[in-house]
Amino acid sequence: MYDIAIIGAGINGCSVAYEFIQAGKSVILFDKDDIAGGGSGAAGAFISPKFSKTGELKEMLNAAFSYSYDYYKTNFPDSFSASQLLHIAKDEKDDLMLRQYKEDTQFQLQKVSDTLFDALTPEAQKRENISINAAVVDAKNVCHSMSQGARFVREKVESLVYDDDFWIINETYSAKEVVLATGAYENVIKEPYIDVRGIWGHRIDVKTSTNNPCSLHQFVSIAKSRDGVVAIGATHNIHYHPDKNSETYDIKKGRAELLEKASQTMKLENIEILKDYVGLRSGSVDYMPLLGSLILSNATIASCGKRLQDKRIKYDEFSYYPNLYIINGSGGYGFVLAPYLANILKEHILSGKKISAKIAPARYFARWARRQRV
Ligand SMILES: Cc1cc2nc3c(=O)[nH]c(=O)nc-3n(C[C@H](O)[C@H](O)[C@H](O)COP(=O)(O)OP(=O)(O)OC[C@H]3O[C@@H](n4cnc5c(N)ncnc54)[C@H](O)[C@@H]3O)c2cc1C
Numbered sequence: 307m308y309d310i311a312i313i314g315a316g317i318n319g320c321s322v323a324y325e326f327i328q329a330g331k332s333v334i335l336f337d338k339d340d341i342a343g344g345g346s347g348a349a350g351a352f353i354s355p356k357f358s359k360t361g362e363l364k365e366m367l368n369a370a371f372s373y374s375y376d377y378y379k380t381n382f383p384d385s386f387s388a389s390q391l392l393h394i395a396k397d398e399k400d401d402l403m404l405r406q407y408k409e410d411t412q413f414q415l416q417k418v419s420d421t422l423f424d425a426l427t428p429e430a431q432k433r434e435n436i437s438i439n440a441a442v443v444d445a446k447n448v449c450h451s452m453s454q455g456a457r458f459v460r461e462k463v464e465s466l467v468y469d470d471d472f473w474i475i476n477e478t479y480s481a482k483e484v485v486l487a488t489g490a491y492e493n494v495i496k497e498p499y500i501d502v503r504g505i506w507g508h509r510i511d512v513k514t515s516t517n518n519p520c521s522l523h524q525f526v527s528i529a530k531s532r533d534g535v536v537a538i539g540a541t542h543n544i545h546y547h548p549d550k551n552s553e554t555y556d557i558k559k560g561r562a563e564l565l566e567k568a569s570q571t572m573k574l575e576n577i578e579i580l581k582d583y584v585g586l587r588s589g590s591v592d593y594m595p596l597l598g599s600l601i602l603s604n605a606t607i608a609s610c611g612k613r614l615q616d617k618r619i620k621y622d623e624f625s626y627y628p629n630l631y632i633i634n635g636s637g638g639y640g641f642v643l644a645p646y647l648a649n650i651l652k653e654h655i656l657s658g659k660k661i662s663a664k665i666a667p668a669r670y671f672a673r674w675a676r677r678q679r680v
Contacts, residue, residue, distance in 0.1 A: 307472060308334040310655075311481035312456075313463045313494055315339075316346035317449055317640050318633045319487030321648035324381075324452040329656060334479060335453055338462035342449035344489050348585030350509055350527055350539045351445040351641045353378065357393050357407055357436060357523075362664055363593050367639055368412070370646035371440075377645040378443050385448035389530045390416055390520035391440035394426070394433050394571060401434040413438045422519055430524060430571045440521060442529060443641060463494050468628060483629045483655060486600075490588035491549070495630070497603055499674035500667070502596070502635050504586040506546040508560035509539025511583075515576040525567035528574075535580065538568045542638075547586070557582055590635030592669075597633050597647050598654065598661040599626040601671040607680045614675040621668035631655070632667055 310326050312319045315337035323333050337343060353375055356367040378386040395401045408415065416437040423431060459479070466484065467474045473484045486494055490504035518536050522528040529537040541560055548555070561579060568574060590596055605625035606614070613619055633651060636643045653659040663669060 308332045308457070308479070308481040310334075310483045310485065311336065311473065311475055311479065312485045312487055314344070314487035314489060315341040315449065315453060315458065316344045316487060316489050317342070317349075317445070317644040318489070318636065318648070319485070320449040320452040321644040322485050322487060322633060322651060323456040325648045325652040327455040329652060333456035334459060334481060335456040336459050336461055336463050336475070338460070340460070341453055341458065342446045344491055345507070345585035345587050346449055346489075346640060347446055348507060348509060348540070348583040349445045349641055350529060350537050351443045351448070352391070352521060352523070352527055352529070353441040353443060353642055354391055354393070354521075354523065355413065355438075355440075356639070357404060359403055359406070366594070366665075367642060370639070370643045373646045373649075374642050374644070375441055378441065378448065382443070382448050382451050385444040385451060386441055387443075387530075388439060388441050390437060392418060392422065392435055392437045392520055392522050394430050394435045394522065394524040396433070396524060404434040404436050408436055411436075419519075425516075425518070425572055427569070427571060427573060433524075437520075442521065445641065466494055473629065483631070485651070486630070486632045487634065489634065490586040495600060495627070497600060499601070499603060499671045500632070501591055501670065501674075502588045503544065503591070504547045505589050505637070506543040506548075506555070506584065507540040507587055507638075508543075508557070508564065508582065508584045509537060509541075510561055510564055510579055511535055511537050511581040512574065513578040513580055514574040516572070516574045518572060518574075522571050524571040526564055528568050528572060536574065538564045539583070540564075540638075555584060557584075560584075587637055587640065588634050589637045593637060594635070594665050595633070595643055595647060596635040596665065596667050596670065597651060598631060598666040598668070600630050600632055600667055601625065602627055603671065603675075606671065607675065614672070614680055617676075619672065621663060621666060621672070624668055624671065
């Protein structure tokens with residue numbers, strides 16, 4: 307019997323595993339593929355804040371950025387590289403937003419050197435920009451390091467049954483608590499209100515004679531050069547899903563899109579494509595992540611009935627699966643959010659700390675129930 311079972315060994319599952327291992331708990335971690343074999347293995351894993359107008363998501367990402375930056379630096383220094391980040395506006399609207407952002411930001415702004423500025427295309431030079439100290443982590447390495455100390459089982463979880471006080475997984479393993487960290491790939495628990503959409507992404511490593519001194523973000527991200535190699539990513543494709551589309555993904559088209567977008571920011575000379583990475587991000591419909599207990603829809607409909615149409619209904623009134631949690635919906639910020647969210651989840655499970663309603667799955671259920679007019 308394990309204290310906790312985690313299904314999905316991406317950055318979310320591995321961050322939860324790390325929290326519980328640190329708390330002295332026994333952890334079993336499942337993945338149908340390898341550790342970081344899903345969206346996490348494809349990520350450029352930039353650790354950056356969200357440059358946008360004010361809003362809940364921006365605030366959460368800024369807090370998560372500060373938290374995760376220190377967390378990776380302290381706990382996983384071998385997988386962490388601090389790097390100057392130059393974020394460049396895409397258009398005039400973005401120019402305005404960045405100007406405003408710079409006035410209000412809590413982050414210390416960095417100077418853009420003449421060498422860096424001169425390396426940008428004339429179009430990129432004309433746009434507003436902001437530069438701060440950010441970081442990149444080695445996606446696969448960090449997931450492997452985080453899961454040290456957990457028992458890793460390479461198995462697809464197909465059955466999850468609650469028996470008295472514990473969960474039985476695939477009729478073989480048992481655990482007191484279960485965390486679903488399955489990303490956009492599939493839901494082990496089929497509940498109609500859980501609605502995460504897969505956003506397919508492609509990034510490439512290229513060899514180039516151009517030296518890029520920092521991370522650049524504009525239409526795509528171009529990472530700082532390392533031994534003549536830069537990572538360029540990523541595409542956002544909501545129409546392709548590896549489990550749903552019959553045709554294979556057009557890798558050449560994806561490469562062409564990445565190179566074209568990168569060329570709008572910096573001219574990279576003598577390019578040779580070394581490696582492609584593809585995977586799904588998991589996007590939530592309101593862009594906020596999903597963290598916390600899952601609602602038993604049938605039981606809640608039976609107990610709450612028509613009161614579910616009332617927007618003022620308290621989430622405490624819903625019925626929940628016992629000791630079953632989800633961490634998902636991090637979109638393009640999984641590496642920024644995961645350590646921050648995993649810590650909140652640990653505090654919730656071990657110390658009973660409440661999770662904000664803004665990220666609780668209950669908000670999804672409440673909206674779904676109103677739409678269904680149950
Ligand atoms: C190309 C690309 C670039 C990105 N760049 C960045 C970036 O620079 N910075 C950033 O912060 N984020 C980035 N992201 C987003 C980030 O990668 C995701 O938000 C993050 O990977 C989500 O992690 P996850 O653990 O939820 O999902 P995943 O990494 O997809 O992990 C889910 C895992 O669950 C497993 N699984 C699913 N069902 C089962 C089952 N039934 N049984 C067992 N295992 C199961 C899957 O095999 C998978 O390994 C990028 C994403 C992509 C695709």
